[in-house]
Amino acid sequence: MNWQAIEWGAMLPELIVLGTSLLLILLDLFLRKTVSRRPLGFLALLGVAGAFSALVLQLHEPSIQLFHDMYRVDGFSKTFKMLLLIGTFLVLCLAYDAKLGREENVRGEFYYLILTALVGAMFMASSADMITLFIGLELLSVSSYIMAGLKKHDAQSTEAAFKYVVSGGIATAITLFGMSYLFGLSGETNLYSMAKALQETALPDQSYMLVFAFFITFTGLAFKIASVPFHMWAPDVYEGAMVPVTAFLSVVSKTAGFIFIIRFFVLVFMMSKGVNSDSLLQQVQPYIIWLSGITMLVGSIIALRQSNVKRLFAYSSIAQAGFILAAFSVFTPALFETMWFYLFAYVLMNIGAFAVIQEVTTRNNDTGMTSFEGLGKQSPWLALAMTIFLLSLAGIPATVGFIGKFGILIALLGYGGLHYVLAGILIAATLLSYVYYFNLIVQMYFRTGEVKEKRRSQKGLLIVTIVCAAATVIFGIVPNIALHFFYEQFSISTFLQL
Amino acid sequence: MNNVPLSGYLLLALVLFCIGLFGALTKRNAVIVLISIELMLNAVNINLVAFAKYGENPGLTGQIFALFTMTVAAAEAAVGLAILMALYRKRKSVHVDEMNHLKQ
Numbered sequence: 001m002n003w004q005a006i007e008w009g010a011m012l013p014e015l016i017v018l019g020t021s022l023l024l025i026l027l028d029l030f031l032r033k034t035v036s037r038r039p040l041g042f043l044a045l046l047g048v049a050g051a052f053s054a055l056v057l058q059l060h061e062p063s064i065q066l067f068h069d070m071y072r073v074d075g076f077s078k079t080f081k082m083l084l085l086i087g088t089f090l091v092l093c094l095a096y097d098a099k100l101g102r103e104e105n106v107r108g109e110f111y112y113l114i115l116t117a118l119v120g121a122m123f124m125a126s127s128a129d130m131i132t133l134f135i136g137l138e139l140l141s142v143s144s145y146i147m148a149g150l151k152k153h154d155a156q157s158t159e160a161a162f163k164y165v166v167s168g169g170i171a172t173a174i175t176l177f178g179m180s181y182l183f184g185l186s187g188e189t190n191l192y193s194m195a196k197a198l199q200e201t202a203l204p205d206q207s208y209m210l211v212f213a214f215f216i217t218f219t220g221l222a223f224k225i226a227s228v229p230f231h232m233w234a235p236d237v238y239e240g241a242m243v244p245v246t247a248f249l250s251v252v253s254k255t256a257g258f259i260f261i262i263r264f265f266v267l268v269f270m271m272s273k274g275v276n277s278d279s280l281l282q283q284v285q286p287y288i289i290w291l292s293g294i295t296m297l298v299g300s301i302i303a304l305r306q307s308n309v310k311r312l313f314a315y316s317s318i319a320q321a322g323f324i325l326a327a328f329s330v331f332t333p334a335l336f337e338t339m340w341f342y343l344f345a346y347v348l349m350n351i352g353a354f355a356v357i358q359e360v361t362t363r364n365n366d367t368g369m370t371s372f373e374g375l376g377k378q379s380p381w382l383a384l385a386m387t388i389f390l391l392s393l394a395g396i397p398a399t400v401g402f403i404g405k406f407g408i409l410i411a412l413l414g415y416g417g418l419h420y421v422l423a424g425i426l427i428a429a430t431l432l433s434y435v436y437y438f439n440l441i442v443q444m445y446f447r448t449g450e451v452k453e454k455r456r457s458q459k460g461l462l463i464v465t466i467v468c469a470a471a472t473v474i475f476g477i478v479p480n481i482a483l484h485f486f487y488e489q490f491s492i493s494t495f496l497q498l
Numbered sequence: 499m500n501n502v503p504l505s506g507y508l509l510l511a512l513v514l515f516c517i518g519l520f521g522a523l524t525k526r527n528a529v530i531v532l533i534s535i536e537l538m539l540n541a542v543n544i545n546l547v548a549f550a551k552y553g554e555n556p557g558l559t560g561q562i563f564a565l566f567t568m569t570v571a572a573a574e575a576a577v578g579l580a581i582l583m584a585l586y587r588k589r590k591s592v593h594v595d596e597m598n599h600l601k602q
Contacts, residue, residue, distance in 0.1 A: 134567075134570070138570045138573070146581075161584075162578075166532070172574070173519075173542065174538075177538070180560075181545070183550075183559070188555070189562075189563060
């Protein structure tokens with residue numbers, strides 16, 4: 001193999017992030033124990049920003065394949081990597097403010113683990129091979145397990161991490177089991193060759209095996225996006241982990257899971273035949289519709305009974321996963337656009353909300369809903385930002401969340417059949433979500449809480465809330481900027497052809 | 499030596515996988531739970547290698563995939579055990595049903 005012949009430039013974003021994380025590992029190892037690890041956060045931010053600019057420079061280059069088509073840099077991977085990088089950048093800003101107390105020594109570890117997790121997620125976005133997809137997924141997962149248990153003197157954090165490892169391990173094994181059958185049926189691991197091989201097989205007993213493989217892989221991947229039937233880990237892990245880690249899990253990790261789902265299922269199963277002559281992905285649509293509906297309802301209904309903010313947001317993020325799955329159930333070319341835009345909206349509003357949650361829960365040293373009491377009087381700007389994020393999560397017009405949800409709803413209504421039922425469930429779940437999102441707003445404005453000591457000005461919090469709130473409103477009013485960008489970059493034909 | 503058909507290997511892998519899943523979901527001891535997960539991952543390896551040798555479309559990539567799976571399984575087990583150690587230091591117990599301090 002000729003190493004010079006490989007276009008390493010195409011991997012520049014990943015290489016920058018990887019290099020930064022290696023540098024941070026070495027610095028964290030060799031710096032004296034007494035030196036503050038905070039400046040390392042700047043380095044991590046710089047690395048992510050560098051990767052982002054490298055990605056922007058790539059935007060106008062044609063898509064290419066590397067390593068015998070294992071690795072693709074196409075419109076799909078570029079647009080979704082953008083979401084991952086934006087999300088991680090905002091989470092890193094958030095982490096800069098995080099108060100770790102006597103666990104301050106893990107700050108350096110957090111910075112490089114989040115970068116390795118990001119490399120895994122970006123690898124997934126570019127992979128066109130089961131092996132690389134799997135390695136990316138595991139790099140993300142293993143880093144997340146450690147991040148969840150980073151506060152090792154805190155019993156809650158380690159318990160959350162253990163629950164995460166066990167459910168994650170089971171999910172990985174289930175996904176892999178399905179993948180092994182897919183390998184057996186096609187004899188390939190490259191997604192494009194698999195699709196071609198599976199198209200040719202026409203034996204009826206094989207198609208049952210293919211359906212089995214689909215179900216089992218999908219069940220395993222439900223873990224990463226925290227949807228039914230693999231959602232039970234989310235509340236415990238979200239509650240136990242630090243707020244920046246929770247934000248990372250609920251946004252970047254979930255986005256990566258959806259990237260995996262789109263790339264893998266659309267490519268492999270679109271052409272392959274199911275039990276009768278239809279494409280398999282068409283045939284399993286009812287299954288995805290029911291899963292998505294149940295996910296929305298489970299998330300929204302259980303969220304009504306929560307009194308802990310982090311658990312509330314765990315169930316809210318389960319419901320949001322249901323909304324995005326609803327977009328996946330509509331099998332038209334519009335699927336990519338609606339999913340990308342909703343994930344974009346989700347990155348902005350959810351990280352923004354977690355920024356406010358971090359500030360409020362640190363002030364009160366309590367994660368109960370009551371810690372939001374009287375926030376409207378005490379810190380009007382913070383309360384205003386939180387209101388914007390909550391309205392956007394609830395899907396109120398003039399916010400980016402509304403545009404995203406509207407797109408999904410239109411796509412569902414345009415399809416007909418069982419999708420009408422799902423559209424109904426989506427509206428019902430949205431109405432339910434008003435109850436718990438508006439409950440927080442009521443806490444902020446109509447309840448008086450005791451006056452708490454304000455922390456000195458928080459730079460990370462300031463940046464994250466301003467950027468997220470501004471983007472939530474701006475893209476809610478002129479969503480075409482983002483959509484145009486997506487149309488310019490993404491084309492379904494380059495996604496499908498080798 | 500070569501008399502075992504493909505379905506024999508697949509059946510073995512399926513049985514191993516189910517035993518692993520059963521163990522991971524029902525056992526009280528956290529170490530057994532981690533071992534059960536390893537069992538599930540090794541069932542995958544049997545599948546992959548069997549398909550790579552006797553499958554409809556045999557190919558070397560299955561064995562490569564199995565190598566990757568083993569490596570990743572080792573990393574996952576290491577992290578899992580490390581987290582279990584940290585938890586054990588706090589709780590002095592490895593029983594899964596005592597890990598209920600996070601609110602339900």
